[in-house]
Amino acid sequence: MTGPALVVDGIARRFGGVRAVDGASFTVQEGSITGLIGPNGAGKTTAFNIISGFLRADAGAVTFRGRRLDSLPPHRVAQAGVVRTFQAPRILTRMSVLENLMLGGVNQPGERLALAWLHGSASRREREVRAEALAVLELLRLTHLAPAYAGTLSGGQRKLLELGRALMAAPRVLLLDEPLAGVAPALADQLLDHVTMLRNHRGMTILIIEHDMEAVMSICDWVVAMDQGRVIASGTPRQIQANEQVIASYLGSAGTAPR
């Protein structure tokens, strides 16, 4: 499938006097890895929150394969196939790693109250979901941690768990919010490999917020740069790297140009 997966059109959102997002528009193509970059406060996470339904936009629209997402509550957005992760991993610390993953599984009749008494831990779908979860654990090389309380995981492991859980939700579009932040380089490479593999083998569409420019440049097919709530440039990684406005926006706030 080709063409636009996610179309963000002129979204705006303010908090009190601050315009966090101020008329931002960009397109994410099917089967691509698109990077969303910009200095702190540019509005990237706010844009994510709007796309995923956690925030209502004051104006603008978000479309996924032609279907409007912007008025949907977050769980419906996820059900439609647009799944996000959070900047600070929101894993469920008092549940086991395996349970965390199984929670993400879709089409579980046992999750409905009327059927729950019949579809307990022995039912067929539960076994399928468990198998899926174990497969994901193996992919992430975390199988040995399956029974551990998620609260005992290290920061990097939590990031992996968050990614794995998002995968369990059968996403068609994956929104990754700073998946590499605070992650050790070896683990970071592993994560990037996973992400690339998802695009290559499963044709998944991925939108990724990242500050790590090297990573962005190495795996992204397309890059969207934001500043002060607006999109200031979009193009291939090489084009963005050379874009003066982008360089200026980083110099203006953080002081270092993207390498």
Place this chain on the structure above:
Amino acid sequence: MVNESHMGSLLLQLIYNGLVEGAILALAGLGATLVWGIQRVANFAHGDYMTLGAYVAFLLDVTWSLNLVVAAIGAAVATAALAVGLHFVLLRPLRGRGLVALSLITVGLGLVLRNALFMVAGSQPRQYAFNQTAVIDLRFIRVAPAELWTGVAALVAVPAIAAMLAWTTLGKTMRAVADNRDLAEIAGIDTDGIGLYVWIVAGALAGLGGAMLALVQGTFDPNLGFNVLFLILTVVVLGGIGNAFGALLGGLVLGLVMEVSTWPPLFGGVPTQYQPVVGFVVLILLLMFRPQGLLGKARVL
């Protein structure tokens, strides 16, 4: 036959009563909202703090025959001392347990306080050494001496506390921390140390409010404060949790609404014993349509 001037003076009377009751609720609610906003504890013993104040005032006024003003001040001091004591001994060390655990602890504290009072002071109704039957005619309204003095106390206390909150450093700090504790911490405010002052203020206001309430009601027993607990909670929500001025305003508004709702021209008027129901309806409507209260800001998820 509705006597128009009679209705008019009745309304004035109700407004006066409403403002006095509202002031009591406002003072108690202010303490509760500060505690909630800063300590993140829903203090379910707040009513019982008020009751304690009422009984201390009784002790000073009736048993020791002191002046009522001295008694009220004594009530405030004693309750503040207790509040601070409990804070240091119980609430501060156990802060990490989480909101619900602390709330349950305050429930337990309330039970202990209330029943200790029942055991020590007995369940018979008490009253202050005040002439309860005299009536003072103030041209527009007629009040009992107790109501007059409570009104005066309210007139002094509410603006005083409002001024303290608005203009002193301590007051501003308290408001900032109560409103948004995380932000205040980032700004470098000692949110822990503030807790002490908050409990002093909240305790004193509860004690004073309790004495005032007992005075206005005429007679009281150890259930005095507990009976108005949910009204206090309503005031907190009405003003926005953590919003000091909101609580003051909310208390006055709630008191007014409850009293004025009994005014006959308003759909026949609510029968007096159903006044608390009015308060309850206000609470439910608030929760449904404006949970941030009158002055609070809508929180994003």
Place this chain on the structure above:
Amino acid sequence: MDALNPAFWVFVGVVAGIYGLLALALYVQFSMAGLPNFGHVAFMALAAYTMALLVIRADVALVWAGALGIAAAVALGLLLGIPSVRLRANYLAIATVAGSEMIRYLSTNLSLTGGAVGSVGMLGPTHFATYTGSWQPFIEGITAMLRRVVGGVATTDFSMFCVVWATLALLLVLFRRLEKSPWGRVMKSIREDEEAAASLGKNVDAYKLQALVLGGILGGLAGVLWALEIGVFSPDDFQPTLTFYAYLILILGGMNRIWAIPIGAVLFGVLYSGTRFLGFFPLSLVDSGERAYLRLLIVGVVLVVLMAVRPEGMFGKREELVLEK
């Protein structure tokens, strides 16, 4: 009253069982879904009064009246819950406290419900009202059956004891199964982190409402059984403190262990009623009229001490401490 009188302890057992049901209702709403309902006694009261009213005033058959009583409790749960489901836990706590006080207030002041005199006065002060009429033959039938098995021990109170505890046991099994199911997993995640659950496609509001409904059913059932057990009830039987007794049961047993509920209930029953017999020094200094207050004071102390020292309860798992948030 003699401490060794078995009839007394049977009665205590019935009460403990009913409180256990109330604690189960709290377990579902709070330990499973994270919704603090501080007004659960109102659900009991509403169910009890609705049932009594329907039988006495509208001549409805007891079975249907009981069912409708439970339905009324559910309706109350939804009424309080629907606005609060969006909001943070604080608000639900307040709304439920207020709601339960309101129910008690209304039932004291409305002549429909017999006012402060309670269910006795429902037909007016000079008429004795009874709704337990059709319950008697049922319970007597059970008593007859039991007598064949255990002999003279079987009194109607004993039958009630069996009914209540059998019901509790059955419900514990059912809800344990529910807890371990995928539904229970989602509920747990909502308790932990609503937004994470929502980001995975779970309809958080719907689940919370389900928890409220289930809690309402259980609370209503407790109320109905209570009314049938004590026969004559008044608004004072439904003080807000009852809700906290139920929390105490949860805490005593361990808030994250459903099987600890019966243990907590028994412990509570012993604690509460046993204090009746504290006739020894230094407690004999306190005269019996004041014992009631002493008892409540002790409950308050236990609540505080438990929360401070062992918040996970006797059998809870420390790592899964429900209360730390």
